[in-house]
Amino acid sequence: MLALLFWTGAALAQDTSGTDAAVSLSAASAELKRLFDEDQAERAPVPGKATDWGTVMLRDEARQQRVKDLIASGNLSTGTDYYHAAMVMQHASEPDDYLLAHDLCVVAISKGETRAKWLAAASLDRFLVSIGRPQRFGTQFRSNHPSRPPALRPVDPNVPDQLRRELNVPTLAQARARELQMAKDARGDKPVGSATK
Structure with missing residues (x-):
C-alpha cells in the first residue's frame, strides 16, 4: 500500500511538472x-514620419x-x-x-x-x-550611399532558379527587374503615357 501511495504521488508530481513545462512553452x-x-x-513605414x-x-x-x-x-x-x-x-x-x-x-x-x-x-x-x-538567391539589395537606390548585391551564377522557386524566392531575372524598378523610382521616372502634374 505504501508503495502504491509513493507511486501515485510521484506520478502526480510528474504530471504537475509536465503542466509547468507546457505553460512555460x-x-x-x-x-x-x-x-x-x-x-x-x-x-x-509610417507616412510622413522618418x-x-x-x-x-x-x-x-x-x-x-x-x-x-x-x-x-x-x-x-x-x-x-x-x-x-x-x-x-x-x-x-x-x-x-x-x-x-x-x-x-x-x-x-x-x-x-x-x-x-x-x-x-x-x-x-x-x-x-x-x-x-556573393549571395546565392538574390534577396539582398544595398545602397552604398543614402542618395543612391539599393542595388542587387553580387549573386552566385551557379544557383538555379529552381532552388529559388522551391524557397519562394523570385527568379534572378525578377530580382534584376526589381533593381531596375528601384532605380527608376529613385529617379522619379514616370511610366510612358503617364500624366505629369
Missing part, C-alpha cells in the same frame, strides 16, 4: 510572437538578446516559434546572428512552417554578403 511562444510583431512593426534607425537598432538588440535567452533555455517548440525567432535574428548586425537565423529557419521548415522558406534563403544571403561573398 506556451508563454515562450506568446513572447516570441510579441517580439516578432514588434520587430515587424519597427519596419512598417524612421529613427539608431533607436530601432537598440530595440532590435534587446529583442535579439531575449530570443537568444529563449533559445538557450530550450523554450522554442513549434515551427512558428523557430520562424519568429529567425525573423528577429536576421535583423541583427553580425554574421553569426544571420547564420543563427538561417539555422532557425531550417528547423522551422522541418516542423512544417513554410513561411520560413524565403527567410532561410534571405538569411543565408545576408550572411554571405556580410562576409564578402
Whole structure:
C-alpha cells in the first residue's frame, strides 16, 4: 500500500511538472510572437514620419538578446516559434546572428512552417554578403550611399532558379527587374503615357 501511495504521488508530481513545462512553452511562444510583431512593426513605414534607425537598432538588440535567452533555455517548440525567432535574428548586425537565423529557419521548415522558406534563403544571403561573398538567391539589395537606390548585391551564377522557386524566392531575372524598378523610382521616372502634374 505504501508503495502504491509513493507511486501515485510521484506520478502526480510528474504530471504537475509536465503542466509547468507546457505553460512555460506556451508563454515562450506568446513572447516570441510579441517580439516578432514588434520587430515587424519597427519596419512598417509610417507616412510622413522618418524612421529613427539608431533607436530601432537598440530595440532590435534587446529583442535579439531575449530570443537568444529563449533559445538557450530550450523554450522554442513549434515551427512558428523557430520562424519568429529567425525573423528577429536576421535583423541583427553580425554574421553569426544571420547564420543563427538561417539555422532557425531550417528547423522551422522541418516542423512544417513554410513561411520560413524565403527567410532561410534571405538569411543565408545576408550572411554571405556580410562576409564578402556573393549571395546565392538574390534577396539582398544595398545602397552604398543614402542618395543612391539599393542595388542587387553580387549573386552566385551557379544557383538555379529552381532552388529559388522551391524557397519562394523570385527568379534572378525578377530580382534584376526589381533593381531596375528601384532605380527608376529613385529617379522619379514616370511610366510612358503617364500624366505629369
